[in-house]
Amino acid sequence: MPPVVSRPNSHEAFARAQALMPGGVNSPARAFGAVGGEPIFIDHAAGAYLYDVDGNQYIDYIGSWGPMILGHAYPPVVEALHHAVDRGTSYGAPTPGENELCELIVELVPSVEKVRLVNSGTEATMSAIRLARGITGRDRIVKFAGNYHGHVDSLLVAAGSAAATLAVPNSPGVTSGSSTDTLVLEYNDAAGLQAAFAEHGDTIAGVIFEPVCGNMGVVTPSQDFLDALQTLTKQNGALLICDEVMTGFRLSPGGAQQRLGIQPDITTLGKIVGGGLPVGAYGGSAEVMSNVLPEGKVFQAGTLSGNPLATAAGATTLRTLRDDPPYEKLEALSARLATGLEEAAAAAGVPTSLARVGSMLTLFFSGEPVTSWSSAAKCDTERFAKYFWGMMDRGVYLPCSQYEALFVSAAHTEADIDNTIAAAHEVLAAV
Ligand SMILES: Cc1ncc(COP(=O)(O)O)c(C=O)c1O
Ligand SMILES: NCC(=O)CCC(=O)O
Numbered sequence: 001m002p003p004v005v006s007r008p009n010s011h012e013a014f015a016r017a018q019a020l021m022p023g024g025v026n027s028p029a030r031a032f033g034a035v036g037g038e039p040i041f042i043d044h045a046a047g048a049y050l051y052d053v054d055g056n057q058y059i060d061y062i063g064s065w066g067p068m069i070l071g072h073a074y075p076p077v078v079e080a081l082h083h084a085v086d087r088g089t090s091y092g093a094p095t096p097g098e099n100e101l102c103e104l105i106v107e108l109v110p111s112v113e114k115v116r117l118v119n120s121g122t123e124a125t126m127s128a129i130r131l132a133r134g135i136t137g138r139d140r141i142v143k144f145a146g147n148y149h150g151h152v153d154s155l156l157v158a159a160g161s162a163a164a165t166l167a168v169p170n171s172p173g174v175t176s177g178s179s180t181d182t183l184v185l186e187y188n189d190a191a192g193l194q195a196a197f198a199e200h201g202d203t204i205a206g207v208i209f210e211p212v213c214g215n216m217g218v219v220t221p222s223q224d225f226l227d228a229l230q231t232l233t234k235q236n237g238a239l240l241i242c243d244e245v246m247t248g249f250r251l252s253p254g255g256a257q258q259r260l261g262i263q264p265d266i267t268t269l270g271k272i273v274g275g276g277l278p279v280g281a282y283g284g285s286a287e288v289m290s291n292v293l294p295e296g297k298v299f300q301a302g303t304l305s306g307n308p309l310a311t312a313a314g315a316t317t318l319r320t321l322r323d324d325p326p327y328e329k330l331e332a333l334s335a336r337l338a339t340g341l342e343e344a345a346a347a348a349g350v351p352t353s354l355a356r357v358g359s360m361l362t363l364f365f366s367g368e369p370v371t372s373w374s375s376a377a378k379c380d381t382e383r384f385a386k387y388f389w390g391m392m393d394r395g396v397y398l399p400c401s402q403y404e405a406l407f408v409s410a411a412h413t414e415a416d417i418d419n420t421i422a423a424a425h426e427v428l429a430a431v
Helices: 006-022 075-087 098-106 120-136 178-182 188-203 223-236 255-260 306-321 327-348 381-393 414-428
Strands: 042-046 049-052 057-060 116-118 140-144 182-185 204-209 239-244 265-271 280-284 354-356 360-364
Touching: 006 049, 049 182, 049 265, 049 327, 057 414, 098 116, 098 280, 098 306, 116 120, 116 360, 120 140, 120 280, 140 188, 178 182, 182 188, 188 204, 188 223, 188 306, 255 265, 327 360, 327 414, 354 381, 381 414
Parallel strands: 140 182, 140 204, 204 239, 239 265
Antiparallel strands: 042 049, 049 057, 116 280, 265 280, 354 360
């Protein structure tokens, strides 16, 4: 792996970008705010690799923050897009391609009988909570500290991911009304959830949660927490909203709900469902979804929803995951990476704890296991930043925050993993 020597073209591009976009970026997650320095500008990507505008190559463990489970420019997806683009890029009218993608979602995700396509994970969660409120006639939504559900006003409270990384878990501009209707609890705290239902049960429309959390780094749900979520929502007539934007089609063909045996009322999807194009989706039983306009009365719409390029990329990706499942390979590669990183940290005497579920993993710079936001917040983020840059300079592109998951793709090889571990040995010895 050639060392990365310099990035003058990225530097120049970032200078231009800063005059054009706030912070020079179109999403704060990619601004490198928590690790210092400047983001690299990407020229192109193929398989497991990113190539920056200075010609440096990186092993990519972000994969566009989750979607690229098959690797970049996966040939069948590229071919499907070529075929689609010649037929026009948007019609604002129904297409057979929408049926194909929705059939695959319904086939693969256990709790989904009917689904609505939108353009992002944020739109999916925004629509899901509106649906829960519309069905129940109640206002309150429960969410968990450190979980991130996109930039929906009422969910941008104690939010994880870039909101936590950049210290705005509660953004200015979110009205006190929206945050009053949001009840924030600790992840993995079944007793806290029980107490919240005891006090507010008849006003809670729904509980939204990450079934395996990725947005405060990877945090695994305990079985009693999962049981409490399902039992308490059912007992109190609230809807359980499983946010599988990150975990959907990643942790198994049917997502975290299939892997962990969760039965939600509404599921939100994003990332992989669009195969690298902008798609989100929300779905549930036919009965729950019958409340969405025009079948029901809960309004939700979109000019580009079900876009033909997006459905082509999404359907090709899901079909590949169904017909040629990469999950065993992902498990083996991810376990190899996790073990290697743990060994590298131990050899260097750096206190860490490694969390992994399938192909999502995080090396926390804290000796204690992380189970919720209060334990995640104890990590040594300065040490993480040194680790991040050391890895970057050795051609390994990691999420630029302690509070994110790293993703392994089916395009990674054992050699990529071993090179990454070798880099980690060098870097961790020096942080
Ligand atoms: C669990 C979860 N929900 C929702 C979102 C929001 O999705 P998007 O960025 O596509 O709006 C994300 C990621 O960004 C996520 O990880
Ligand atoms: N885990 C956080 C994300 O995936 C968000 C990416 C972005 O907003 O750029």
